[in-house]
């Protein structure tokens with residue numbers, strides 16, 4: 001690969017962190033999966049959970065391409081949406097592979113209209129038909145989950161104490177189960193009261209993260225679908241809280257903070 005210095009911004013949403021490349025007014029070389037994986041690796045690269053590339057888009061303020069730390073391109077990232085909302089400053093629309101979302105800076109952080117949830121088994125997607133509100137499956141102590149697609153696929157387990165679940169061993173097992181042909185983000189949650197959930201997430205293509213915005217949305221919607229909570233909840237993740245509402249118009253709104261950590265640059269020649 002040719003020698004080239006590339007500028008980036010390091011950002012995060014509740015500790016779920018991103019390397020952001022802004023390619024709106026310039027052309028970047030196509031980055032291979034191996035390059036993205038190496039840059040995302042905390043031991044040999046800059047380190048991040050997701051790698052984001054911003055491009056110009058005819059019908060949105062910006063196009064956001066999202067890559068997990070394993071180099072795979074995915075459809076949605078809630079925390080990244082808030083981070084890019086912060087970077088853009090003004091109310092904005094963001095085109096993602098999972099659909100068009102919009103961001104609005106507010107006193108409480110960045111509010112994101114995340115669109116509508118999908119529940120059909122083939123929209124998750126699952127490998128074969130089943131009721132996604134009470135799936136007749138289980139892995140060790142985790143059973144009868146729900147599945148929700150909020151731009152990307154999530155499976156959600158409700159347990160008494162989500163901190164007691166060995167998610168580092170069950171997460172990868174469930175993520176790669178053949179029931180999920182596109183793999184899956186694995187959420188374990190506990191209901192605190194009718195306005196409050198606790199959540200830990202094993203993210204597809206990354207592992208355990210400090211927070212997952214789409215996980216918080218999917219988990220809140222799953223709890224609402226089961227009648228466990230009201231349609232306006234606070235979801236507490238290891239990195240902090242997010243407010244999730246499910247409007248009468250069927251749209252999900254997520255509100256929470258985002259932070260710019262630092263700016264830097266790297267030499268593409270240093271990576272595969």
Ligand SMILES: N[C@@H](CCC[C@H](N)C(=O)O)C(=O)O
Nearest residue numbers: 077078079152204212213214
């Ligand atoms: N951190 C994210 C989700 C990123 C994508 C996810 N790992 C997937 O593979 O779908 C969030 O904040 O939503």
